[in-house]
Amino acid sequence: MNFTRRQRSARGSGQELRAEILTATKELLARTGSVEAVSIREVGKIVGVSAPSIYRHFSDKDQLIGAVVAQVFEDLEAVMRAAGDPADSPMERLRNQGLAYVRFAIEHPEQYRLATAPGENAGAVDQVLGSGAFTHFAAAVSDCMAAGLIEPGDPIPVVLELWASAHGVASLLIAKPYLPWGDLETVADRVLRAACVGRVVIDNVLGEDATPADVTQWVAEQRQRR
The missing domain is CATH 1.10.10 (Arc Repressor Mutant, subunit A)
Incomplete structure:
Protein backbone atom coordinates (compact mmCIF):
# COMPACT_ATOMS: atom_id res chain seq x y z
CA MET A 1 0.00 0.00 0.00
CA SER A 59 -1.99 12.88 24.02
CA ASP A 60 -0.18 9.63 23.20
CA LYS A 61 -0.19 6.57 20.96
CA ASP A 62 -2.65 4.70 23.18
CA GLN A 63 -5.22 7.45 22.84
CA LEU A 64 -4.70 7.54 19.08
CA ILE A 65 -5.11 3.79 18.72
CA GLY A 66 -8.18 3.86 20.95
CA ALA A 67 -9.77 6.56 18.80
CA VAL A 68 -9.04 4.61 15.63
CA VAL A 69 -10.50 1.37 16.95
CA ALA A 70 -13.55 3.22 18.28
CA GLN A 71 -14.05 4.78 14.86
CA VAL A 72 -13.90 1.38 13.20
CA PHE A 73 -16.41 -0.02 15.65
CA GLU A 74 -18.79 2.83 14.93
CA ASP A 75 -19.26 1.08 11.59
CA LEU A 76 -20.40 -2.00 13.51
CA GLU A 77 -23.45 -0.09 14.70
CA ALA A 78 -24.58 0.40 11.09
CA VAL A 79 -23.87 -3.26 10.30
CA MET A 80 -25.89 -4.45 13.29
CA ARG A 81 -28.75 -2.11 12.48
CA ALA A 82 -28.90 -3.32 8.88
CA ALA A 83 -28.89 -6.95 10.05
CA GLY A 84 -31.92 -6.41 12.28
CA ASP A 85 -34.68 -6.26 9.66
CA PRO A 86 -37.96 -5.38 11.48
CA ALA A 87 -39.81 -7.70 9.09
CA ASP A 88 -37.94 -10.71 10.52
CA SER A 89 -38.97 -12.55 13.65
CA PRO A 90 -37.15 -11.55 16.87
CA MET A 91 -35.18 -14.80 16.92
CA GLU A 92 -34.17 -14.40 13.27
CA ARG A 93 -33.01 -10.84 13.96
CA LEU A 94 -30.97 -12.03 16.91
CA ARG A 95 -29.31 -14.67 14.78
CA ASN A 96 -28.61 -12.29 11.89
CA GLN A 97 -27.14 -9.68 14.22
CA GLY A 98 -24.88 -12.28 15.76
CA LEU A 99 -23.65 -13.38 12.34
CA ALA A 100 -23.07 -9.75 11.33
CA TYR A 101 -21.04 -9.24 14.49
CA VAL A 102 -18.84 -12.27 13.76
CA ARG A 103 -18.33 -11.24 10.13
CA PHE A 104 -17.32 -7.76 11.22
CA ALA A 105 -14.80 -9.14 13.70
CA ILE A 106 -13.24 -11.40 11.06
CA GLU A 107 -13.01 -8.51 8.59
CA HIS A 108 -11.30 -6.28 11.18
CA PRO A 109 -9.17 -8.76 13.16
CA GLU A 110 -6.56 -6.41 14.63
CA GLN A 111 -9.09 -3.76 15.59
CA TYR A 112 -11.32 -6.42 17.12
CA ARG A 113 -8.44 -7.87 19.12
CA LEU A 114 -7.58 -4.44 20.49
CA ALA A 115 -11.20 -3.58 21.24
CA THR A 116 -11.75 -6.76 23.25
CA ALA A 117 -8.36 -6.89 24.97
CA PRO A 118 -8.41 -6.86 28.79
CA GLY A 119 -8.47 -3.41 30.35
CA GLU A 120 -8.95 -1.92 33.77
CA ASN A 121 -11.26 0.88 32.67
CA ALA A 122 -13.97 1.41 30.07
CA GLY A 123 -12.67 3.36 27.11
CA ALA A 124 -13.93 4.87 23.89
CA VAL A 125 -14.47 1.48 22.27
CA ASP A 126 -16.59 0.26 25.19
CA GLN A 127 -18.74 3.37 24.84
CA VAL A 128 -19.21 2.69 21.13
CA LEU A 129 -20.05 -0.97 21.71
CA GLY A 130 -22.39 -0.06 24.53
CA SER A 131 -24.30 2.45 22.41
CA GLY A 132 -24.25 0.39 19.21
CA ALA A 133 -23.89 -3.39 19.05
CA PHE A 134 -24.97 -3.92 22.66
CA THR A 135 -28.11 -1.83 22.15
CA HIS A 136 -29.15 -3.77 19.05
CA PHE A 137 -28.61 -7.11 20.79
CA ALA A 138 -30.63 -5.87 23.76
CA ALA A 139 -33.51 -4.74 21.56
CA ALA A 140 -33.70 -8.13 19.83
CA VAL A 141 -33.57 -9.96 23.17
CA SER A 142 -36.33 -7.73 24.56
CA ASP A 143 -38.47 -8.53 21.53
CA CYS A 144 -37.83 -12.24 22.09
CA MET A 145 -39.03 -11.79 25.66
CA ALA A 146 -42.15 -9.98 24.48
CA ALA A 147 -42.83 -12.84 22.06
CA GLY A 148 -42.62 -15.38 24.88
CA LEU A 149 -39.47 -17.04 23.55
CA ILE A 150 -37.23 -15.96 26.43
CA GLU A 151 -38.22 -15.56 30.06
CA PRO A 152 -39.25 -11.90 30.62
CA GLY A 153 -36.94 -9.81 32.76
CA ASP A 154 -33.74 -7.84 32.53
CA PRO A 155 -32.35 -8.45 29.01
CA ILE A 156 -28.77 -7.55 29.97
CA PRO A 157 -27.72 -10.96 31.40
CA VAL A 158 -29.07 -12.71 28.30
CA VAL A 159 -27.33 -10.22 26.03
CA LEU A 160 -24.05 -10.87 27.78
CA GLU A 161 -24.48 -14.63 27.39
CA LEU A 162 -25.20 -14.37 23.68
CA TRP A 163 -22.48 -11.77 23.21
CA ALA A 164 -20.05 -14.19 24.85
CA SER A 165 -20.99 -16.82 22.25
CA ALA A 166 -20.49 -14.40 19.36
CA HIS A 167 -17.20 -13.15 20.80
CA GLY A 168 -15.97 -16.66 21.51
CA VAL A 169 -16.46 -18.01 18.02
CA ALA A 170 -15.19 -14.79 16.41
CA SER A 171 -12.04 -14.77 18.54
CA LEU A 172 -11.24 -18.41 17.77
CA LEU A 173 -11.82 -18.01 14.04
CA ILE A 174 -9.43 -15.04 14.08
CA ALA A 175 -6.78 -16.59 16.35
CA LYS A 176 -6.82 -20.12 14.91
CA PRO A 177 -7.65 -19.81 11.19
CA TYR A 178 -5.57 -22.91 10.38
CA LEU A 179 -7.88 -25.28 12.26
CA PRO A 180 -10.25 -27.40 10.13
CA TRP A 181 -13.27 -25.19 10.70
CA GLY A 182 -14.88 -25.73 7.33
CA ASP A 183 -17.08 -22.90 6.14
CA LEU A 184 -16.71 -20.07 8.67
CA GLU A 185 -20.23 -18.78 8.17
CA THR A 186 -21.65 -22.24 8.86
CA VAL A 187 -19.57 -22.63 12.01
CA ALA A 188 -20.59 -19.24 13.36
CA ASP A 189 -24.25 -19.88 12.53
CA ARG A 190 -24.22 -23.25 14.32
CA VAL A 191 -22.68 -21.77 17.47
CA LEU A 192 -25.07 -18.84 17.58
CA ARG A 193 -28.13 -20.98 16.89
CA ALA A 194 -27.10 -23.34 19.66
CA ALA A 195 -26.84 -20.44 22.09
CA CYS A 196 -30.23 -19.01 21.12
CA VAL A 197 -32.07 -22.33 21.03
CA GLY A 198 -30.46 -23.37 24.30
CA ARG A 199 -31.74 -20.23 26.01
CA VAL A 200 -35.26 -20.76 24.63
CA VAL A 201 -35.38 -24.43 25.69
CA ILE A 202 -34.06 -23.67 29.17
CA ASP A 203 -36.56 -20.86 29.69
CA ASN A 204 -39.62 -22.58 28.22
CA VAL A 205 -39.10 -26.32 28.64
CA LEU A 206 -36.37 -27.59 30.94
CA GLY A 207 -35.83 -24.78 33.43
CA GLU A 208 -32.65 -23.29 34.86
CA ASP A 209 -31.91 -26.35 37.00
CA ALA A 210 -31.97 -28.85 34.12
CA THR A 211 -29.23 -31.47 34.33
CA PRO A 212 -27.51 -33.28 31.44
CA ALA A 213 -29.76 -36.25 32.25
CA ASP A 214 -32.84 -34.04 31.90
CA VAL A 215 -31.63 -32.82 28.52
CA THR A 216 -30.91 -36.36 27.38
CA GLN A 217 -34.39 -37.53 28.39
CA TRP A 218 -36.05 -34.55 26.72
CA VAL A 219 -34.19 -35.15 23.46
CA ALA A 220 -35.16 -38.83 23.54
CA GLU A 221 -38.81 -37.87 24.02
CA GLN A 222 -38.65 -35.46 21.07
CA ARG A 223 -37.23 -38.17 18.85
CA GLN A 224 -40.00 -40.59 19.81
CA ARG A 225 -42.63 -38.03 18.83
CA ARG A 226 -41.25 -37.69 15.30
Missing part, protein backbone atom coordinates in the same frame (compact mmCIF):
# COMPACT_ATOMS: atom_id res chain seq x y z
CA ASN A 2 1.46 3.34 -1.01
CA PHE A 3 0.86 6.46 1.02
CA THR A 4 1.30 9.94 -0.38
CA ARG A 5 2.48 12.88 1.63
CA ARG A 6 -0.37 15.28 2.36
CA GLN A 7 -0.28 18.98 1.75
CA ARG A 8 0.10 21.15 4.85
CA SER A 9 -3.34 21.89 6.30
CA ALA A 10 -4.66 25.40 6.11
CA ARG A 11 -5.23 27.31 9.32
CA GLY A 12 -8.49 26.36 10.98
CA SER A 13 -8.62 22.86 9.54
CA GLY A 14 -7.94 21.04 12.80
CA GLN A 15 -10.86 18.63 12.41
CA GLU A 16 -9.75 17.77 8.90
CA LEU A 17 -6.24 17.06 10.13
CA ARG A 18 -7.57 14.92 12.97
CA ALA A 19 -9.61 12.90 10.48
CA GLU A 20 -6.55 12.42 8.26
CA ILE A 21 -4.49 11.26 11.24
CA LEU A 22 -7.15 8.69 12.12
CA THR A 23 -7.41 7.50 8.52
CA ALA A 24 -3.65 7.10 8.20
CA THR A 25 -3.45 5.23 11.49
CA LYS A 26 -6.32 2.95 10.51
CA GLU A 27 -4.66 2.12 7.18
CA LEU A 28 -1.29 1.57 8.85
CA LEU A 29 -2.84 -0.71 11.44
CA ALA A 30 -4.64 -2.70 8.74
CA ARG A 31 -1.52 -2.94 6.57
CA THR A 32 0.86 -4.06 9.31
CA GLY A 33 -1.65 -6.10 11.31
CA SER A 34 0.14 -5.08 14.49
CA VAL A 35 -0.33 -2.19 16.89
CA GLU A 36 3.38 -2.44 17.76
CA ALA A 37 4.22 -1.43 14.18
CA VAL A 38 2.21 1.77 14.48
CA SER A 39 4.07 4.82 15.75
CA ILE A 40 3.37 8.52 16.00
CA ARG A 41 6.40 9.19 13.79
CA GLU A 42 5.22 6.80 11.05
CA VAL A 43 1.72 8.25 11.11
CA GLY A 44 3.24 11.71 10.86
CA LYS A 45 5.22 10.68 7.79
CA ILE A 46 2.11 9.35 6.10
CA VAL A 47 0.03 12.43 6.87
CA GLY A 48 2.88 14.84 6.24
CA VAL A 49 2.98 16.54 9.63
CA SER A 50 5.33 16.57 12.60
CA ALA A 51 4.75 14.53 15.75
CA PRO A 52 3.84 17.65 17.79
CA SER A 53 0.98 18.29 15.34
CA ILE A 54 -0.42 14.85 16.15
CA TYR A 55 0.04 15.36 19.89
CA ARG A 56 -2.22 18.42 19.65
CA HIS A 57 -5.06 16.02 18.91
CA PHE A 58 -3.97 12.89 20.80
